[in-house]
Amino acid sequence: MGPDEQQPLGRAEREEPTLGQRIEGHFQGKVLAGLMQLVPILVTVFVLAFIIGHTDGFIRPLPFVKDRPWDLPGVGLIGIIVVFYLIGLFVSVAVGRRTMGVMSFVLTKIPVVKTIFGVTEQATTILASDYNFSRVVFLEWPREGMVAIGFVTGRAFSQTGGHSLAIIYIPTVPNPTSGNMAFVNEDDLFETDLSVEDAIKLIFSGGIVLPERLAMARLPRDVEKKEREFIGRFETRPE
Template sequence: MAQRAVIQRFLQLKLKTYFFTGLLVVVPIALTFMVVQWIVTGLDSFLAGLLPAAFHPDRLLGFHVPGLGLIAGVLIILLAGALAANYLGNKLFVYSERLLYRIPLVRIIYTLFRQVADSTFGKERKGFRQVVLLEYPRAGIWSVGFLTGVTEGEVQQLLEKRMLNVFVPTTPNPTSGFYLLVPEEDTIPLAMSVDEAFKLVISGGMVTPKGKKGPGRARPARSGQ
């Protein structure tokens, strides 16, 4: 009986080990395929909504080809880039942009997305420049943030200290977060890359990058010390 209990215990431990090992293997792969499928399906549906029913790829080909929306999107981006790169295409783009700026609500939305696109993909793109550590939402509680730039204009003129623009993302969705104006002296630059910081935030701290020697600045002193 004792030997049987030992064997059962051994099998239980083995099955438990195999199960959790399988989860580590299957879950990332499954989630990756689910996200890719969601993107491809969404783009296919978007393309189908733009085309008249008679010109739907499924109807013309007689069968469904997944990924046509993604391919069409890439081709449209390449075509737009090719047109904007030459003289006539650039003139047409400037003229179209002027028309958009004349429409009140459209002007606000377009300007916002244009500035984001210029910052992310433009020749002088800024994006997330560096990962920093700061005390937020209160002293003694630390958060990882992304440096997006140096505060300028009216805001900086009203403040005595040199301020930095910092985006503090939320977990597990880093696309939402908080825009903070933080004194430069209250931030600590980190050596981890932006990609590593994103993994850290999305995983809720379960995926932690290996320690590196940071760019270096002493821990900010708390007020009153």
């Protein structure tokens, strides 16, 4: 190797970032964070404006609306709410549930349509599943030393051993509608103060939308100890 050739610097020998690089990194990080916070709002506003605009175009020309005092921009929103309310009433009775079941069965048999319907149904189920997920945990998955996020969906109790198993749903990223299920001893779980909502945002974003901080604790393996083993409180930041 000639005198002018340099070996690659090791991690410990790399130069510290300059002030300009730190400012650039700070600026890019804040822009990305602002964008991630603003995109859901913009998408929501766009979708609502699109739906209300089309429903206004359908409802306002109707005879009982046109040129009446309630013929105003945005009346389509009231129409949407009324339709959702009527559908909710309909599916709350046995006839409505059977009708929706038949419609779902038919849609799952149509090529291409069944794929779109299935993915949409699973996504809405996940988004509305706060009451099905009792809490968020971490567990060593898929191997020891690697920690994955999971949702507790239930528990199974031993009639003889006196211990319990937690039923954990381990979602895939960024599509939580698929994942794995595991039965895990309670003392093998890492407890956390991360909420279900924050965990779902974390999964959908692929780790970009991070909570500001989270704490982790582990149940004691010694049954005589009742206090959790505190792992630490971590402050998160994007790379």
